[in-house]
Amino acid sequence: MTKNDADWELEEGLPQFDDPFIQKYLKGRDALIAEEQKQRHDATFRKSLSPIAARACKIVSQIRAREQKDIWTQGLDEATAHQSDEILYPGVMFHHAKGYMEKTTLWQIVQKMPKGSLLHAHMDAMFDIDFLIDQAFSTPGIHVSAPAPLVTAQDFETAPFEFRFSSQMKMSSNEIAIWSKDYEPSTPIPIQAAAASFPNGGEIGFREWVRSRCMIMPEHSYHHHHGVDAIWAIFTKTFPVINSILMYEPIFRACFRRMLGQLAADGIRYVEFRVVPSPRYQKEGVNEAEVDRTEFCRVFQEEVNRFKETDEGKGFYEARIIWCGLRILSNMEIVESMKQCITIKQKYPDLICGYDLVGQEDSGRPLVDLVPLLFWFKKRCAEENEDIPFFFHAGETLGDGDVTDHNLFDAILLGTRRIGHGFSLYKHPLLIELIKEKKILVECCPISNEILRLTSSIKSHPLPAMLSRGVPVSLCNDDPAILGHGKNGLTHDFWQALQGLQNVDLASLAMMVQNSIRWSCYEDQTTTEWKAEVGEGILGEGIKAARLREWHSEFERFCEWVVMEFAEFDEDE
Numbered sequence: 001m002t003k004n005d006a007d008w009e010l011e012e013g014l015p016q017f018d019d020p021f022i023q024k025y026l027k028g029r030d031a032l033i034a035e036e037q038k039q040r041h042d043a044t045f046r047k048s049l050s051p052i053a054a055r056a057c058k059i060v061s062q063i064r065a066r067e068q069k070d071i072w073t074q075g076l077d078e079a080t081a082h083q084s085d086e087i088l089y090p091g092v093m094f095h096h097a098k099g100y101m102e103k104t105t106l107w108q109i110v111q112k113m114p115k116g117s118l119l120h121a122h123m124d125a126m127f128d129i130d131f132l133i134d135q136a137f138s139t140p141g142i143h144v145s146a147p148a149p150l151v152t153a154q155d156f157e158t159a160p161f162e163f164r165f166s167s168q169m170k171m172s173s174n175e176i177a178i179w180s181k182d183y184e185p186s187t188p189i190p191i192q193a194a195a196a197s198f199p200n201g202g203e204i205g206f207r208e209w210v211r212s213r214c215m216i217m218p219e220h221s222y223h224h225h226h227g228v229d230a231i232w233a234i235f236t237k238t239f240p241v242i243n244s245i246l247m248y249e250p251i252f253r254a255c256f257r258r259m260l261g262q263l264a265a266d267g268i269r270y271v272e273f274r275v276v277p278s279p280r281y282q283k284e285g286v287n288e289a290e291v292d293r294t295e296f297c298r299v300f301q302e303e304v305n306r307f308k309e310t311d312e313g314k315g316f317y318e319a320r321i322i323w324c325g326l327r328i329l330s331n332m333e334i335v336e337s338m339k340q341c342i343t344i345k346q347k348y349p350d351l352i353c354g355y356d357l358v359g360q361e362d363s364g365r366p367l368v369d370l371v372p373l374l375f376w377f378k379k380r381c382a383e384e385n386e387d388i389p390f391f392f393h394a395g396e397t398l399g400d401g402d403v404t405d406h407n408l409f410d411a412i413l414l415g416t417r418r419i420g421h422g423f424s425l426y427k428h429p430l431l432i433e434l435i436k437e438k439k440i441l442v443e444c445c446p447i448s449n450e451i452l453r454l455t456s457s458i459k460s461h462p463l464p465a466m467l468s469r470g471v472p473v474s475l476c477n478d479d480p481a482i483l484g485h486g487k488n489g490l491t492h493d494f495w496q497a498l499q500g501l502q503n504v505d506l507a508s509l510a511m512m513v514q515n516s517i518r519w520s521c522y523e524d525q526t527t528t529e530w531k532a533e534v535g536e537g538i539l540g541e542g543i544k545a546a547r548l549r550e551w552h553s554e555f556e557r558f559c560e561w562v563v564m565e566f567a568e569f570d571e572d573e
């Protein structure tokens with residue numbers, strides 16, 4: 001006769017789970033976990049969930065668990081999986097997950113969620129690239145030129161070229177396509193002619209090529225062994241091409257209108273765009289670029305106001321601009337742009353809500369190098385009776401204690417209201433305490449960080465390290481059109497965090513949405529007013545509190561929908 005396990009274990013003297021001292025251990029363990037969870041960013045919010053919201057959270061977590069098993073753990077045998085390059089697992093890289101994620105139930109839910117504000121987004125990286133290229137073709141007078149012929153494979157991959165509106169459509173007799181080594185440098189060629197003569201597949205090939213020069217391709221982001229600087233070299237080359245199409249009035253208007261519609265459809269009600277106002281903006285039908293940024297800003301505001309009048313834009317509060325200088329430029333160029341920022345602020349006070357510096361942090365000038373300029377800016381603002389707050393990028397780096405990583409210290413010392421990225425913040429226990437105390441929000445862009453090679457999976461992203469320490473975070477999409485989101489909005493970034501991180505459930509996402517509203521710059525405020533309103537949250541009396549209440553009731557309705565729609569998941573384990 002064989003002994004059963006229990007008999008064997010008892011004979012061996014193995015304690016059992018129901019033994020009082022093991023029970024005591026487990027209770028202590030649970031208490032320790034609960035104690036740590038009290039520090040989480042959403043601890044209070046979670047306790048205040050309505051019964052329906054709590055049920056919706058549970059349902060969403062059950063759906064996630066089901067999809068992790070059914071979709072993200074494919075039972076392919078090793079050889080097939082490697083061959084098809086389709087090894088799926090929860091937290092798989094964005095581009096591998098993308099095609100599947102958009103078909104999941106979790107996606108449907110996240111898409112419908114009311115998402116508050118989008119606080120970190122570079123405007124020129126927000127426009128659907130195919131639509132942009134269509135506009136270049138359908139708008140009369142668009143020409144393409146290059147400072148040198150584009151002939152070799154390397155030229156097609158990296159050499160500069162640009163589009164531009166010009167009413168002089170006629171081709172001169174000696175005009176030779178850009179793709180010939182006899183091309184006269186910088187001669188504008190009508191887009192249709194250039195496309196028709198494109199050596200690699202005519203117009204279809206041309207469109208495909210332009211597209212590839214406006215985006216980071218999945219292969220690029222996979223090549224982690226090439227490092228961060230290499231992907232930034234590709235990334236920064238996309239902006240001049242995009243802007244050369246975008247900065248023509250009729251194209252900008254069409255693209256901007258469409259983009260606002262996409263954001264609103266994704267449940268976003270307010271946006272602060274980071275904009276580097278371009279010197280190349282051309283009014284409709286005008287061959288020369290505008291001498292300053294006034295006209296662009298006027299059109300930007302006009303389009304936002306028009307959008308708010310449409311059906312699509314009914315619930316949309318506002319879009320404002322965080323004026324950006326390029327951190328790579330000289331003192332003189334940065335000061336010139338700061339002066340323009342102040343002038344535009346005076347002209348369009350509702351439009352400009354802040355100031356930042358952009359471009360790769362690692363290769364650009366650190367904030368400490370720019371301290372004299374930033375103090376000068378504050379002084380000039382004060383002299384002009386303006387208050388333009390800082391919203392600095394900082395810590396978008398793998399650095400640990402290097403000069404880029406130290407941008408975090410300057411951002412905080414210079415009074416930033418939020419931190420863009422803060423990827424390296426998790427290495428700074430003192431700064432973490434400081435930003436909590438000073439009520440600074442981190443604008444976290446998980447997919448951007450993945451594509452730009454700071455991490456290869458949401459699972460190794462520092463987001464959880466911030467949330468577990470109680471850092472206020474909102475999720476943002478940064479550069480969706482270039483990074484390859486394929487659709488505008490926040491659904492991808494929300495989905496990625498929800499699916500990949502056990503602790504980020506619906507309540508956690510909702511907390512981050514609430515933060516996005518609390519840290520929105522809906523109106524100009526002094527630092528004291530700002531801090532008071534951020535601190536009061538929903539209990540305040542201003543615009544923020546009103547919008548937080550509005551979001552709250554939207555969120556409750558959304559939770560009711562989740563509970564009704566996915567009732568089959570409403571069960572206890």
Ligand SMILES: O=c1[nH]cnc2c1ncn2[C@@H]1O[C@H](CO)[C@@H](O)[C@H]1O
Pocket residue numbers: 122123124125236239274275276326358359360361393396448478479
């Ligand atoms: O994640 C980012 N960090 C810093 N700069 C960025 C990021 N994404 C885009 N830009 C910068 O913003 C400008 C376009 O608005 C470009 O100069 C681009 O390099």
